[in-house]
Amino acid sequence: MSLLVRGATLPDGSRRDLSIADGRFVESSDASATVIDADGLLALPGLVDLHTHLREPGFEQSETVLTGSRAAAAGGYTAVFAMANTSPVQDTAGVVEQVQSLGERHGYVTVRPIGAVTVGLAGERLAEIGAMAQSRARVRVFSDDGHCVHDPLLMRRALEYVTTFGGVVAQHAQEPRLTIGAQLNEGALSSELGLAGWPAVAEESIIARDVLLAQHVGARLHVCHVSTAGSVEVIRWAKARGIRVTAEVTPHHLLLTEELARGYDSRFKVNPPLRRDEDVVALREALADGTIDIVATDHAPHPVEAKECAWDEAANGMVGLESALSVVQAAVVDTGLLEWSDVARVMSSTPAAIGLLAGYDSPFSVGSPAHVTLVDPTAHRSFSTADLHGKSVNSPYLGRDLPGRVIATVHEGRPTVLDGVLLAPEQVGADRV
Amino acid sequence: MTARAVLQQADIARALTRISHEILESNRGSSDLVILGVPTRGVLLAERIGRILDDIEPGAGTVGSLDVTMYRDDLARNPTRAPAPTEIPAGGIDGKTVVLVDDVLYSGRTIRAALDALSDLGRPRAVRLAVLVDRGHRELPIRADFVGKNLPTSADERINVRLVELDGSEEVTIQ
Amino acid sequence: MRHLLSTADLSRDAAITMLDLAEDMADVATREVKKLPTLRGRTVVNLFFEDSTRTRVSFELAAKRLSADVINFSAKGSSVSKGESLKDTAQTLAAMGADGVVIRHSASGAPRVLAESGWIDAGVVNAGDGTHEHPTQALLDAFTMRRRLHGNASRGKGLDGVRVVIVGDILHSRVARSNVWLLATLGAEVSLVAPATLLPVSTSEWPVTVGYDLDAAIADAPDVVMMLRIQAERMNAAFFPSAREYSREWGLDDERVARLPADTMVMHPGPMNRGLEISAGAADSPRSTVLEQVANGVSIRMAVLYHLLSGSDS
Numbered sequence: 021m022s023l024l025v026r027g028a029t030l031p032d033g034s035r036r037d038l039s040i041a042d043g044r045f046v047e048s049s050d051a052s053a054t055v056i057d058a059d060g061l062l063a064l065p066g067l068v069d070l071h072t073h074l075r076e077p078g079f080e081q082s083e084t085v086l087t088g089s090r091a092a093a094a095g096g097y098t099a100v101f102a103m104a105n106t107s108p109v110q111d112t113a114g115v116v117e118q119v120q121s122l123g124e125r126h127g128y129v130t131v132r133p134i135g136a137v138t139v140g141l142a143g144e145r146l147a148e149i150g151a152m153a154q155s156r157a158r159v160r161v162f163s164d165d166g167h168c169v170h171d172p173l174l175m176r177r178a179l180e181y182v183t184t185f186g187g188v189v190a191q192h193a194q195e196p197r198l199t200i201g202a203q204l205n206e207g208a209l210s211s212e213l214g215l216a217g218w219p220a221v222a223e224e225s226i227i228a229r230d231v232l233l234a235q236h237v238g239a240r241l242h243v244c245h246v247s248t249a250g251s252v253e254v255i256r257w258a259k260a261r262g263i264r265v266t267a268e269v270t271p272h273h274l275l276l277t278e279e280l281a282r283g284y285d286s287r288f289k290v291n292p293p294l295r296r297d298e299d300v301v302a303l304r305e306a307l308a309d310g311t312i313d314i315v316a317t318d319h320a321p322h323p324v325e326a327k328e329c330a331w332d333e334a335a336n337g338m339v340g341l342e343s344a345l346s347v348v349q350a351a352v353v354d355t356g357l358l359e360w361s362d363v364a365r366v367m368s369s370t371p372a373a374i375g376l377l378a379g380y381d382s383p384f385s386v387g388s389p390a391h392v393t394l395v396d397p398t399a400h401r402s403f404s405t406a407d408l409h410g411k412s413v414n415s416p417y418l419g420r421d422l423p424g425r426v427i428a429t430v431h432e433g434r435p436t437v438l439d440g441v442l443l444a445p446e447q448v449g450a451d452r453v
Numbered sequence: 454m455t456a457r458a459v460l461q462q463a464d465i466a467r468a469l470t471r472i473s474h475e476i477l478e479s480n481r482g483s484s485d486l487v488i489l490g491v492p493t494r495g496v497l498l499a500e501r502i503g504r505i506l507d508d509i510e511p512g513a514g515t516v517g518s519l520d521v522t523m524y525r526d527d528l529a530r531n532p533t534r535a536p537a538p539t540e541i542p543a544g545g546i547d548g549k550t551v552v553l554v555d556d557v558l559y560s561g562r563t564i565r566a567a568l569d570a571l572s573d574l575g576r577p578r579a580v581r582l583a584v585l586v587d588r589g590h591r592e593l594p595i596r597a598d599f600v601g602k603n604l605p606t607s608a609d610e611r612i613n614v615r616l617v618e619l620d621g622s623e624e625v626t627i628q
Numbered sequence: 629m630r631h632l633l634s635t636a637d638l639s640r641d642a643a644i645t646m647l648d649l650a651e652d653m654a655d656v657a658t659r660e661v662k663k664l665p666t667l668r669g670r671t672v673v674n675l676f677f678e679d680s681t682r683t684r685v686s687f688e689l690a691a692k693r694l695s696a697d698v699i700n701f702s703a704k705g706s707s708v709s710k711g712e713s714l715k716d717t718a719q720t721l722a723a724m725g726a727d728g729v730v731i732r733h734s735a736s737g738a739p740r741v742l743a744e745s746g747w748i749d750a751g752v753v754n755a756g757d758g759t760h761e762h763p764t765q766a767l768l769d770a771f772t773m774r775r776r777l778h779g780n781a782s783r784g785k786g787l788d789g790v791r792v793v794i795v796g797d798i799l800h801s802r803v804a805r806s807n808v809w810l811l812a813t814l815g816a817e818v819s820l821v822a823p824a825t826l827l828p829v830s831t832s833e834w835p836v837t838v839g840y841d842l843d844a845a846i847a848d849a850p851d852v853v854m855m856l857r858i859q860a861e862r863m864n865a866a867f868f869p870s871a872r873e874y875s876r877e878w879g880l881d882d883e884r885v886a887r888l889p890a891d892t893m894v895m896h897p898g899p900m901n902r903g904l905e906i907s908a909g910a911a912d913s914p915r916s917t918v919l920e921q922v923a924n925g926v927s928i929r930m931a932v933l934y935h936l937l938s939g940s941d942s
Contacts, residue, residue, distance in 0.1 A: 203736075206829055206830075208829075208830035208831070208833055210828075211828030211829055211830055211831060211834075212805070213737065214736040214737075214757070214758050214759035214761065215736050215737070216759075219829075283740065284740050328713065328715050329714050329715065329741070330714060330733060330735030330738035330741055331738075331741070332734070332735035332737075333714075333735055523652075523664040523665070523934070524664070524665055524666070528666060528938040528939060529938065533934075533935055533938050533939030534938075534939070535645060535648075535649065536652050538651075538652065538783075539655065569665065573660075573661040574660075
């Protein structure tokens with residue numbers, strides 16, 4: 021299959037045609053190539069999400085690898101890293117291989133399973149990290165996301181052991197004893213609403229400990245969903261000392277604040293919680309100055325019944341794949357903090373580099389795998405359930421006006437989205453194994 | 454729509470004086486008489502009747518107020534009303550002749566509510582009704598015993614009673 | 629007003645109107661026939677996801693005195709305890725034609741979720757939600773203070789300049805939150821006294837002063853001392869070292885009561901832990917308003933139910 025993307029504007033502002041054949045960028049197209057008119061559209065390298073919950077196996081009522089892949093493609097993603105908190109947990113070679121092969125079969129995006137750090141995410145003993153790393157899934161990112169690896173000795177061992185296989189631990193930084201029953205950012209609002217507070221220090225103290233551990237053992241550390249100004253300070257300090265730490269921020273922590281919780285609408289319940297205005301400002305600046313390396317969605321689908329209840333009883337999490345690029349545009353591009361070339365870096369090449377995913381280091385160059393996302397940054401839409409393509413609708417953006425729209429997504433040289441329409445599974449996965 | 458005065462200050466005063474005499478006459482004196490006004494303007498009229506009764510027979514004017522808000526049958530159809538206080542004179546109403554006083558008698562529903570409210574407060578020997586204006590259009594079998602003025606009206610007309618204590622001027626108009 | 633969810637939603641005028649209405653309702657309790665036909669044909673559901681016999685009985689009596697039909701829907705032994713969601717319960721009640729729902733829930737904000745969900749078109753009264761609010765308790769407390777201060781001349785008055793000290797587990801207290809907003813709205817000067825572990829964080833925006841020293845607060849001769857209940861589970865969670873130490877530092881014992889002016893009110897929302905946050909002598913002294921609070925609770929809840937359920941929505 022060959023494609024000709026005509027007249028696209030690249031992140032650096034240059035304008036050119038992109039020729040694609042047999043899954044890679046090529047010098048020129050022949051007459052048989054399918055033409056995609058990209059006049060006025062921005063071509064980004066295919067987006068990579070280092071933090072997605074695909075929920076399969078075990079929670080197929082929320083999402084499956086297929087539906088989550090479709091949501092990802094609709095959002096302009098060509099690769100997602102699937103978090104380990106499935107049931108059974110992705111803590112053995114068998115489970116990660118199953119997730120990997122489901123992704124390959126459907127073909128919308130590259131699915132890279134993340135392995136659990138500890139057996140059953142229980143935080144007690146290391147999972148078979150070596151077996152997962154050497155399995156067909158070749159797992160490189162390990163995380164107990166949803167749970168913090170809070171035992172300092174276990175965290176030290178994990179950092180060391182993962183190094184053996186060239187991997188990285190992605191830490192969900194949440195001191196558990198400081199966040200028993202936590203519901204909302206601890207502060208004036210949680211006091212007023214009578215919701216148990218989730219103090220910033222519970223995140224910051226773990227990050228501080230972990231960067232020191234990483235320094236001590238000479239390992240690489242990745243920090244999931246950084247949410248506070250204080251965490252930014254700690255990471256900035258660690259990077260200045262040469263500690264090998266990378267960090268991600270979610271789109272929602274770049275745009276939304278705790279004030280949205282005032283009406284107890286559980287669509288805004290997420291972990292870590294939405295924070296204060298000054299945290300949002302600090303996170304945006306940190307993304308702009310490189311303290312925070314990437315944007316990752318923490319796409320966390322939940323069925324309607326998990327959200328249609330009192331705040332305390334509602335599940336944490338928001339879906340985010342379909343809205344991520346628009347939210348990033350609203351939060352940091354339209355506000356002048358990031359250029360589109362920076363977006364390409366924080367949403368594609370760097371997350372791929374952190375996750376050791378090949379094929380994203382020299383986008384658009386001849387010979388590279390053809391992952392492309394075509395965006396109309398001038399578009400505006402009132403975000404609605406029609407924009408959601410996964411199984412769940414727990415988006416905090418429903419009814420909100422968002423800029424930008426994904427017009428086409430090309431994964432390994434094949435379109436998954438064309439003319440703004442997500443292609444059907446049989447069109448995408450037709451001749452795959 | 455223009456308002457037309459049907460009772461002036463002097464007319465009102467004369468009507469209340471006549472009503473007071475009629476009350477005494479029908480009660481065969483002032484014994485065991487309790488005058489209860491229905492808020493808001495009924496209370497003012499009751500107080501005036503009480504003063505006139507006192508002038509005629511000192512001690513005759515035992516006056517109180519009876520709020521009927523909680524007994525109305527139209528609560529669900531109107532915005533929430535704030536009730537006014539009910540003040541029953543110290544002797545209560547058991548065995549007394551209660552004269553209810555209101556400004557305008559129309560459908561009769563307010564008086565129906567007042568009768569229900571009274572029955573929750575005690576058992577009067579008799580209940581009479583005095584009104585300044587009876588404008589007709591009754592929806593219940595209720596009739597006033599003492600009437601200041603019978604005023605035939607059509608249903609789309611409005612009767613406004615203005616009393617000096619509350620409204621700064623004194624007249625009854627129709628519009 | 630469609631719902632009563634938080635005292636923060638009440639303006640001064642609305643609060644005083646409600647207290648005045650409760651005066652009318654209190655008059656009814658002195659009559660031979662303690663019943664009004666006002667809410668005849670209306671259905672009030674007491675939806676209690678958390679046990680509270682006192683509050684439920686108070687609401688039940690209030691609704692019955694207004695002639696409403698009352699359904700008690702408790703979590704224990706009903707479908708609620710079998711995992712039925714708030715949504716399903718609400719829709720069930722809607723199908724039964726409930727006009728008003730009085731809800732007690734262990735989760736903060738559950739009454740607001742119910743009121744704004746669209747699952748049920750009924751007036752919602754918050755009868756205590758988690759550690760958030762308990763608005764009718766605050767209203768009855770304000771009503772009790774006003775009556776003690778002004779007697780029969782209470783109508784129309786606020787609580788301007790009245791100095792109220794609230795003592796104890798402010799952090800977990802819905803009573804404290806509702807009282808803070810309402811008392812401030814009515815013009816009272818509120819101070820909170822507790823160990824730092826039992827004070828909420830970031831209260832600098834609250835209309836209160838905050839302190840740790842009960843003896844200092846007593847020395848200021850306050851008009852009202854409101855003691856809050858210490859829940860048994862707090863004692864196991866290291867908020868303070870021991871019940872004995874708590875009682876010694878923040879309990880209202882006989883000796884502290886003796887130092888209060890004779891007309892200082894001693895209030896407690898009940899149920900009391902005698903000997904822990906309040907001594908028997910303090911609870912039973914003439915200063916104590918505990919039983920008045922119970923009686924006034926019925927009047928306040930009648931006023932609230934009348935306000936929410938009479939009248940059209942427009």
